[in-house]
Amino acid sequence: MEDYPTTILELEDRFSFEKDCREYLFKLRWPEGFRCSRCSHEQYWQRTNGLFECKGCGFQVSVTAGTIFQDTKKPLRLWFRAVWHVTSQKYGANALGLQRVLGLGSYRTAWSWLHKLRRAMVRPGRDKLSGxxxxxxxxxxxxxxxxxxxxxxxxxxxxxxxxxxxxxxxxxxxxxxxxxxxxxxxxxxxxxxxxxxxxxxxxxxxxxxxxxxxxxxxxxxxxxxxxxxxxxxxxxxxxxxxxxxxxxxxxxxxxKHLGYYLDEFTFRFNRRTSRSRGKLFYRLIQQALMIDPVTNKSLVKKQEVEK
Incomplete structure (x- = not known):
């Protein structure tokens, strides 16, 4: 069952703490329950450091490992607000606007976050067009x-x-x-x-x-x-x-980055009739858990940050 906030007030109330954000990501990443990526075992221990340890092979994994949220130094609740801002803006968001809304000290951080989210706007294995x-x-x-x-x-x-x-x-x-x-x-x-x-x-x-x-x-x-x-x-x-x-x-x-802007435009255009901005938030978070981590170095390599 799709579960998402429908207003900014619901978002603020529901995801005020990191624990709330991690629990939400856990449900989206493992909707049928935890499954070890190495041995497929379903039983686990939850460690005090936030890691999940497989009872079968002992492999430890965090809810953000292998996703665009991996190794982030910023709170997840800030990421959630970034996703909400990006999906709630009818015509999209730019880095300067995101920096102002979130109070980020660096334009580069806002720019890199947007590019990471654009990579998540293409669902892996999406259907081809027909008719x-x-x-x-x-x-x-x-x-x-x-x-x-x-x-x-x-x-x-x-x-x-x-x-x-x-x-x-x-x-x-x-x-x-x-x-x-x-x-x-x-x-x-x-x-x-x-x-x-x-x-x-x-x-x-x-x-x-x-x-x-x-x-x-x-x-x-x-x-x-x-x-x-x-x-x-x-x-x-x-x-x-x-x-x-x-x-x-x-x-x-x-x-160099035009293709990712095209992905954002496509994501927005194909969902232009959606009645709920919350559902777009849900989809983007869900897809962000499906793609591999994107490093800041790979974003700016041989490319000056766009102004």
Missing amino acids: IVQVDESMFGGKRPGKRGRGASGKALVCIVAQVDGQRIGRIRLQVIPDASAESLEAAIMNTIEPGTVVQTDGWRGYNQLQKKGYAHEIVRSDYVIGDDLLPFCHRVASLLKRWLTGTHQGSVSH
Whole structure:
């Protein structure tokens, strides 16, 4: 049963102490009860230092080990408030805003926390899109317009996949690709779309072999009229994404980290109809327990912190 706070007051009351946060993480990490990751034994002792010791093999583990919370020097209750802030903001959160809300002394800490949480926004083994989807590419960044299929200096190319749900956009997938070649586009499509899906494109030659890859390829360009919006769902997603990057992040997104911002946008967009911010909090905490630790060194290696 999904269990989460529904308001900021509930969050504050429920997670005022570290013990409360650890108990919540325990239930999310082991919903069926503790199971040793080494020998699968289900019995354990809880040590006074907070570790859980398997009665079968003696292996000790903390509730945060192997997650993005591993080795954190900050209280978990502060992490919980960070997750709440990130998921409760309709248009997302930036590092400066998070720093102010949490009273963090370092901008770098807020920046690294956000990037760690963005990595948790992609559920391991998530489903691929199916049914009918539209696929297109769009350039992001840079000051000059680029040429299709050739890229442009200072720009990043993003493959946009939008599921058709009647007159609405269903789920989406976004992926940075090196170029608009068949090799790059096919790899992105195979990574995000189930074989057998109807894939609508504008006829760019990079999509010519999709049928051989197991997809039902529909080219919408064959009977278009100049000025028609050929792939309206993709174009709408591209427009919303550009507005979000410019508004929430003031356009200061490096190409190195663009993929993680795309993950955040996708997480938010696919859950835009959720009535409860608390459920988004629950999902992000749950997924944060599923991914491997992310070190600060790996975040900033060869990359100046974005301002």
